[in-house]
Structures are given as structure tokens and as C-alpha cells.
Amino acid sequence: MSTEADPEPGVRASRGAGIAPLLTVGALLGIVVAVGLVAMTGGLGAVAGISDPGPLTTYGITVVRVAADLASAVCIGSLLLAAFLVPPQRSGTLAVDGYAAVRTAGRAAWAWFVFALTSVFFVAADGAGRPVTELLAPEVLINFVGAIEQPKAWLITSGIALLLVVGCRVVLTWGWTTVLFFVSVFGLIPVAVTGHSASGGSHDLATNSLLYHLLGAALWVGGLIALLAHGRRRGAYLTLAATRFSKIALVAWIVMALSGVVNALVRVAPGDLLTTDYGLLVLAKVVLLLMLGVFGQQQRSRSITGLRDGEGGGQLLRLAGVEVLIMLATIGLAAALARTPPPAEIAAQPSTVELLLGYELSGEPTFWTLLTAWRFDLIYGTAAIVLAGLYLAGVLRLRRRGDAWPVGRTWAWVLGCAMLLVATSSGIGRYSPSMFSMHMVSHMFLSMGVPVLLVLGGPVTLALRALQTAGRDAPPGPREWLLALVHSPVTRVLTNPVVATLLFVGSFYGLYYSGMFDSALNYHWAHLAMKAHFLLAGYVFYWPVIGIDPSPRRLPHLAKLGMVFASMPFHAFFGVTLMNMQTVIGEPFYRGLGLPWVEDLLLDQRTGGGIAWATGEIPVVIVMVALLVQWARADDREARRRDRREDVTGDQDLAAYNAMLKELASGNRRE
Structure with a gap:
């Protein structure tokens, strides 16, 4: 909990501007990838029975989703850094680096709030199959938001983001920063549990795996961005922060890989991986995640070793910037994947039981069945x-x-x-x-x-x-x-x-x-x-x-x-x-x-x-x-305990008690 300067001289030698230009380039890259892939695959309009809401809604919803995902990742990652990667002061108050990360989280929460609130309009228009301009009237918007679950989820998410904005402005202690971190993680849940994974057959497996996937992605992407920002502002304890994040990143990558496989198997059969747009996007995402996992873990290991040897953090910051750009392109690919209909969703007609529960029941429950x-x-x-x-x-x-x-x-x-x-x-x-x-x-x-x-x-x-x-x-x-x-x-x-x-x-x-x-x-x-x-x-x-x-x-x-x-x-x-x-x-x-x-x-x-x-x-x-x-x-x-005390002190307590009784008795006799 020391507030002293970082004793690692090599870290202090690392200079650089903020990461805003890098995030801007990465966001544009993710948007270009998402919009381009949606244009190639046709998006959800390929599903029969869904009206085309127009190009503004079709592509606008993708742009807003990429921006909201990036803002949420930066907010969560910055709070992760302030809560667990860099230490507070001994009094429990945030140190300079933790306070700077919380301020960054507050700015990201503002962006998260704006894009989540904007998503309410776009998602409602997309679900209704109407242009977003027709939903600008409050009474029309209220009707569609009340009838569709996804706009409600985005509205709840915007409320959580606004709470984070206020919290990041007033928090000064480590304990409340930790609370804000868990609140930010909770902000991922409403949208995840009401999307396409939450409907149709096997929606229990799809939703649960998506929750793991989004949590792993937010910690991995957001944590790396926060670590990069910490290094760019020449923060203290860079070696400690990089070491702790490397462990978190490895677990997050494993969680993302396993949950991604489960989610993909629910939505696409192995035979459809090479023959459908959805399957090709899944394969592309898997390849990018594998590359990122291997590349990121190796470069962080080498960079941390260099930091400990006093070689500075320049290599860590340069390679982390490349990793962030690839991650943001992957976010764009994931946004396009969310706009592409799974083959199982197009072909399958689940029964009422499977639609409500996510799976079929084999018959009356017996002791053996249970x-x-x-x-x-x-x-x-x-x-x-x-x-x-x-x-x-x-x-x-x-x-x-x-x-x-x-x-x-x-x-x-x-x-x-x-x-x-x-x-x-x-x-x-x-x-x-x-x-x-x-x-x-x-x-x-x-x-x-x-x-x-x-x-x-x-x-x-x-x-x-x-x-x-x-x-x-x-x-x-x-x-x-x-x-x-x-x-x-x-x-x-x-x-x-x-x-x-x-x-x-x-x-x-x-x-x-x-x-x-x-x-x-x-x-x-x-x-x-x-x-x-x-x-x-x-x-x-x-x-x-x-x-x-x-x-x-x-x-x-x-x-x-x-x-x-x-x-x-x-x-x-x-x-x-x-x-x-x-x-x-x-x-x-x-x-x-x-x-x-x-x-x-x-x-x-x-x-x-x-x-x-x-x-x-x-x-x-x-x-x-x-x-x-x-x-x-x-x-x-x-x-x-009383026996041991008496073994050490003898019967002093009993003797003192008897002496008190004797004194009381003698006093009564004198009276």
C-alpha cells in the first residue's frame, strides 16, 4: 500500500502520449469490420419474416454496438486496474494511479451511457422492422420498448452506466472502487440475457456460455487497454500490474475459448462451419482469438521479464498497442456475428417445451430419471x-x-x-x-x-x-x-x-x-x-x-x-x-x-x-x-483456558475470592 514512487527506473523511462488516438483508430477499425461483414452477409434481414428497417438502422445498430462494447470494456478494465492491479495508499484511499484509472472509467462510463441509450432507439426500430427515425417520437418509442425485451435491457444498461458515471466522480477509497468494478461487470448482464442466445432451442446453454464469453472479453480487452494507459502515463508499479493482468488474461482467454466453443456448437453444426456465413464468421473469430491468446501471453511474459531486469516498458507498450488493435477488430467481428442469423435459428422449429425451457424433457420424472x-x-x-x-x-x-x-x-x-x-x-x-x-x-x-x-x-x-x-x-x-x-x-x-x-x-x-x-x-x-x-x-x-x-x-x-x-x-x-x-x-x-x-x-x-x-x-x-x-x-x-491459567497462577483467583468473603465477614462482626 505504499505511495512511494515506483522503484523500477526502467518503467519511468517509458514515455508516450495517451491512448485516445489508439482507441479512435481501433474503434474505426472495429466499425469498418462490423459494417463490412454485415453488408456481405445481409444481417438479420436474411431471416424470413423480419422486415428490413432500412440501411440507417441496419448499419447504425452495428456501429452503436461496437462503440458501446468498447466503452464498456474501457470502463471495466480501468476499474479492474484501480481495484486489483495497482495498490492504494495505506489509509485505503486511492493512490494517484488508481484515481487516474477511476477518472478514465468515469469518462468511458459516459460514453457507455450515451451509446447504450442510443441503442434503445436502434434496437427497438430493428425489432419492429421500421426506420429508426420513426421511433424518435416518445409515445411511439415507449410502445415498442414495452413490447420488445432487448430495448429494455439496453435501457437498464444505460442506467447502470449512469450510476457508474456518478460513482466514478465521487469515489476516493479502494473499497468503493471495488464495488464500482462489480457494478460495471453486472452492466454486461442485461443485454447478454435478452439477446438471440436467450431465445429458441438450447437457450440455457447459449445464454450461460455468452455470459462467460462477455465477461472474459471485457476483462481481457478492457484490462489490456487500462494497462496500456497506465504505462503511457508512466504509472507506478507497472511490473506488478502487468504480472497480475497476465494471470487474469490467461484465465479470461481460456474462459472465452471454452465458452465460445459451447456457444458456437449450440448455434451452428460442424458441417455448417464452411458452408454458411455464420460458420465462416465463427471460424474467423476462433482464429483471431487463438492468435491473440498465443501472441499476447508470449509478449507479456517477455515484457514482464524485461521489466524485472530493468529494461523498461517500451516493448510492453508497443506490443500491447498492436494487441489492442487486433482485439478491437475482433469486437467488430463479434458485432457482425450478432447481426448474422445462425443456421439453427433459420431451420429449426423448436417445440413449445424447448422454446420455454431450452431443451426437451424425456418423460415423467422418476427416481431413475432424476x-x-x-x-x-x-x-x-x-x-x-x-x-x-x-x-x-x-x-x-x-x-x-x-x-x-x-x-x-x-x-x-x-x-x-x-x-x-x-x-x-x-x-x-x-x-x-x-x-x-x-x-x-x-x-x-x-x-x-x-x-x-x-x-x-x-x-x-x-x-x-x-x-x-x-x-x-x-x-x-x-x-x-x-x-x-x-x-x-x-x-x-x-x-x-x-x-x-x-x-x-x-x-x-x-x-x-x-x-x-x-x-x-x-x-x-x-x-x-x-x-x-x-x-x-x-x-x-x-x-x-x-x-x-x-x-x-x-x-x-x-x-x-x-x-x-x-x-x-x-x-x-x-x-x-x-x-x-x-x-x-x-x-x-x-x-x-x-x-x-x-x-x-x-x-x-x-x-x-x-x-x-x-x-x-x-x-x-x-x-x-x-x-x-x-x-x-x-x-x-x-x-x-481457566485450568491453564490456574496452573500458571495457582489458586490466586480462589484465594482472592476467599479473602474478600473473609473481609466482608469481619466487617459484619465489627458492626
Whole structure:
């Protein structure tokens, strides 16, 4: 967290102007590539039934999309640099380099806001098949925005960008800069979950893979641009920033490659790669990404070695500029790809079930079907595997240096990850969007089963022991970031007993009895959000109650017991009310599916209520047992501490107590 000048003299020798000219050239290159490819392929107008909105809308939407993507990447990358690549001051206030990056992010957020707001007009006109000039009237625009999902998504994105503009103007501390970074990443989601990937067959795989792809691209492209700007303004800690970004870039490239392959396989068959415009664009993008990945990683490795040897950052800045230009051309190609109809979208006519769920169902769910009918969830299934792998890697690191780690904690964490995988990727996860009873099984797993096991695993304690501590004068690293998260105001608020209980218990009633669940059933992104909420609400409730990790709020055991007992009646009452309801929750969606094995929707809902009532008691028993065991162990530890103190000091406390009684007795006799 030092604020001293960069001790690397070679870095300070690197001079250069800002990167605005480079970004201008790159943006023009991306626009030329995108417009040219759209003109060659015909764009979405090639799809039968879609009216031609005119050249201004057809090409304008592509230009605006390239500009918005570039602005979002610069904003996200600059906040990444300020939050994680360069250190703040020891007081937690941003250093000069971090503040400069935040200011750059603010300017990029302005551009993101303008182009996102402009996209509302163009996307609405494109969806309506009308020239954009006809939608300039507010009443006409409102009608089309209300009828089409993509303009709404761009409107939400523009609101997030405007929030970033304000935040970047007022933020001065590292903690709030980190919050702004995650807000900027969230700004990518609305457009991603409402595009072409979110409709048609296999839209669950297409949308999930696109989320990974956009996140990887934003971190890679934006991070490199921010690193280049940092070097051009001769910022401190260039070697540290380049080393950290090189690791992020490698992971981002792998994520982009894997998610891109999945997304392409969903949209185009291998036989169509060489025979369709969409397939040729996919191949071109793959080739560019491969070139960028290999070239970028090699040049960064050589440049970082040169920086450490005191050779200066000139080579890094020159090669990074070339890499940025190729990246922006790739952004233009991706924009053209988004405007080109996939072969599967033209030829396929998905059934109602596949259109609503993204996949077909093989028949009535049986015990065997739930065990074997797997459909891997790219978001939560991947999270389960990655979390289990990271935890085991941490345990292995402790074992190699001779430190012990309780086997029970390891089993709890691994079982929690396995339960997360089963709840989202097995037959339970496959059937949960189509039947209320199966949805309730998944809900109980995610909100009550998985969090209990995860908090018993003590992941924060393991990470703090496994991660290397930054030196006294060294910049903070992952261990310090984790400590800051645990003690942050956000974590303190979430783990407040009242807030945690309301989130955990109140979500049952707020989701199902307010109409939110009925609306959420129609959208894949809403299913992703519900799962995230179930996991988060369960984790922040059980963490201060039975968690192994130190909580921001240390509660006495009686208060922990009170939290558990306070939540029990609400769970039971929720299940009972579901079993006695006379109206069907989410009836239009379930009727639209028309599953032959769910003829009585009310009976299926009552089955879900019974599942909520019955399975809700099992985790409570586990929690009560764990809490009582922890309470007994805490008393044993306190007794052993008193015994050790008495072994050192003798019976001084007892002697002092007897002396006090004797003095009181003698005083009474004198009176």
C-alpha cells in the first residue's frame, strides 16, 4: 500500500502520449469490420419474416454496438486496474494511479451511457422492422420498448452506466472502487440475457456460455487497454500490474475459448462451419482469438521479464498497442456475428417445451430419471466444480507444508459442492423449471442444504491460512482482499441477524406470494437470479449461526439459537399455506408447457408445499446439532483456558475470592 514512487527506473523511462488516438483508430477499425461483414452477409434481414428497417438502422445498430462494447470494456478494465492491479495508499484511499484509472472509467462510463441509450432507439426500430427515425417520437418509442425485451435491457444498461458515471466522480477509497468494478461487470448482464442466445432451442446453454464469453472479453480487452494507459502515463508499479493482468488474461482467454466453443456448437453444426456465413464468421473469430491468446501471453511474459531486469516498458507498450488493435477488430467481428442469423435459428422449429425451457424433457420424472437425466448447468455446475477444486487445492497446500486441516470440514465442503451440482445439473435441475414440485426440491437444496454444508467447511479460514500474506510494505494481495471483504460494511449488513433472517425467511413469502415467481418463470435470467438469491440468503443466515469462519458479527450462542428457533415457524407455515392454497402459482407458464404427466397443477403445487414443509426440518436438525456441539466445545475450550491459567497462577483467583468473603465477614462482626 505504499505511495512511494515506483522503484523500477526502467518503467519511468517509458514515455508516450495517451491512448485516445489508439482507441479512435481501433474503434474505426472495429466499425469498418462490423459494417463490412454485415453488408456481405445481409444481417438479420436474411431471416424470413423480419422486415428490413432500412440501411440507417441496419448499419447504425452495428456501429452503436461496437462503440458501446468498447466503452464498456474501457470502463471495466480501468476499474479492474484501480481495484486489483495497482495498490492504494495505506489509509485505503486511492493512490494517484488508481484515481487516474477511476477518472478514465468515469469518462468511458459516459460514453457507455450515451451509446447504450442510443441503442434503445436502434434496437427497438430493428425489432419492429421500421426506420429508426420513426421511433424518435416518445409515445411511439415507449410502445415498442414495452413490447420488445432487448430495448429494455439496453435501457437498464444505460442506467447502470449512469450510476457508474456518478460513482466514478465521487469515489476516493479502494473499497468503493471495488464495488464500482462489480457494478460495471453486472452492466454486461442485461443485454447478454435478452439477446438471440436467450431465445429458441438450447437457450440455457447459449445464454450461460455468452455470459462467460462477455465477461472474459471485457476483462481481457478492457484490462489490456487500462494497462496500456497506465504505462503511457508512466504509472507506478507497472511490473506488478502487468504480472497480475497476465494471470487474469490467461484465465479470461481460456474462459472465452471454452465458452465460445459451447456457444458456437449450440448455434451452428460442424458441417455448417464452411458452408454458411455464420460458420465462416465463427471460424474467423476462433482464429483471431487463438492468435491473440498465443501472441499476447508470449509478449507479456517477455515484457514482464524485461521489466524485472530493468529494461523498461517500451516493448510492453508497443506490443500491447498492436494487441489492442487486433482485439478491437475482433469486437467488430463479434458485432457482425450478432447481426448474422445462425443456421439453427433459420431451420429449426423448436417445440413449445424447448422454446420455454431450452431443451426437451424425456418423460415423467422418476427416481431413475432424476439420477440419469443430466443437463450440465454452465453457471452453477461449473461453480460447484471450481469451488471444490480450489478448496482441495488449499487443503493440499496446507498438507504439503505440514499443517493439519480437519477432515470433517473438507467433507462438508465437498458434499456441499456435490449437492449444488446435483440440484442444478442432475434430473432435479433439469425438471425444476417445468414442475413446481421439482422446483421446490431444488429450492430446498439451494437455500437450506448447500449453505449449511458450505459454512461448515470454513472456506474463509482455509483461504486465510493457505494464501500468502503480503509483507509489511508490500502491496495487498488476495489474502488482504478477502479480509477486506469479510469486514466490509456490505458483509456486516448482510450478516446482521435481522437482515439475514428477513432475507432467508422473507424471500419465501415475497417470491411466491407477490407474483414475482409468476413473472420470473418466463425468463432464463430470472431462474439464474433465483438460484443466486437462494444460495446467498442461506449462506448469510447460517454463517453467523454455525459457520466455522469468523463472522463480522460475533453472536452469543443463545442469540444463534434464537435465530434458528425464530425461523422455524415461518418455514413450517409456508409449507402448510402452500398445501392449502386454492390457486396455482405460475399457472399460465405451467399451462403453456402442457406436460401430460402434470394434469393437476394444484396437486403438484401441494406436493411442493409438502416437500417444503418436510425437508425444511431436516437442515434445522443438522443446524441444531452443529450449534449444540460448537457450544459444548466452546465451553470445553473456556474450561481448559481457566485450568491453564490456574496452573500458571495457582489458586490466586480462589484465594482472592476467599479473602474478600473473609473481609466482608469481619466487617459484619465489627458492626
